[in-house]
Amino acid sequence: MGSPNNRGYKRSWRNLLLNTRYQLRFTLVMVGLSAVLMAVLGWWVMRAAEKATTVAMDAVLGVQCKAPERPGAEPTVVIDEPIVDPEADPEADPDPDPDPDPEADADPDARPPVIVNIVEEKVPPPPVSVNAVARYHLCKIQQVSTIERLYRGEWRIFLVLVVSGLALCFGLAVYGIKMTHKVAGPLHKVGLYFAKMKANKYDTVYNLRKGDQLVDFYAHFKEAHEGMRKIETEDVEMLRDLIAAADAAKVGDSSPDAAKALDELREILKTKEDAIGP
């Protein structure tokens, strides 16, 4: 800061956009391109993740958890001993068949009809194995947790995708503006010197700020500025000598045209002296 060729300009967020067209164009196109690329990559990534999740879920759901068996839980049929109807005629046909079998009627060894007393009762099931129940529920819990883990994984990919896409765009936008500012800064400074040179002012050229880009370019500009200033200085010396010699030779008195041209040279000399300063 203290150096005579180094003025202490500090960066401020207010003048980050020095060359709006260049900076915004560069940055927005870069951000737009990145956003498109991230969207395409994200779409492909999500498709792959969804496919992987579906496949994994199918594999998980394809495994049947073995339910604990409960043997004897169905109704048990108990056949009581046969009871003969005391009122029944052992000779009478208990089943009045409309189309009796003549051969059966003729069988002398036929047994007497019986009444079967069927008693249906529920037998309490035997106790189920605790291990089997635990295994069953553990299997179900594992299935559910695996599915949940897969969903969480897919969701995490989506979140990372969105966050990284936004981070990429934001990062590139900030970086783009900052980097283009480091280019636009020196250009802005050189532009101000251009305006001075155009107005015939050859002031001292100060150094760039720390961190600015285009250091080589700026060095070229300083040499150009110095070259032009040198020419102006040479012109001043030459004109001073010429005017002094012309005044000594009384050129203005000899010819009105020469006097007019000499006045013009005096004007030029004054302009040039102002341009390079004391």
Added chain:
Amino acid sequence: MAHSKHRHKHRRHLSNYILDKRLQLRYVAFVTILSALLSGVLGYLVWQQENSATQNIVNTLEASDYDADLKNEVVAELSGRDSNLVLVMLGAGIGMVLVLSLYLIVMTHKVAGPLYKVSKYFDEMAEGKLSEVWPLRKGDQLKDFYDKFKDMHDTLRARHVEEVAALGSFVEACEAAGIGGPGEFGHKLDEVKSYRAKRREQVA
């Protein structure tokens, strides 16, 4: 356009796309690292999900009573798919980095191009020369800056031409009036003539 006839036909060439290595490669390096990092994280996550799916299938297969050869074949197929996914992710990441890097090289070239051109004029100015400034190529950036430079350069050039003309008028007026000759002032006029000739060359 009157001057388009004289316009230099500079064309973009692949070999001179990197005009300002420090400026251009700095951008490219940053974007390459950022893109590679993001692609790497995303790729790892997708691979993890795919690998988890594969592991589930392998576990199911191992619990089943399929033929061992069939099991091996399926496992080999699945691990092949996983490797394929890694390759595709790698390709996508490299593709993204390449596209962004190419864009940056082209864009920074469009900035570095005009700067390179202006630097050449600066070199001439450093030697006191003020030759004619030609327009930028189509598609170049920094048009505003270049216009400012051209405006300044044209003004300086016109001023120098006027000054050379003023010197010429003085010399001619002196010669017409018979002033000069072998004396001290005559010697000074000879010096002015050679100085004028040198300045004329500089704005040629």
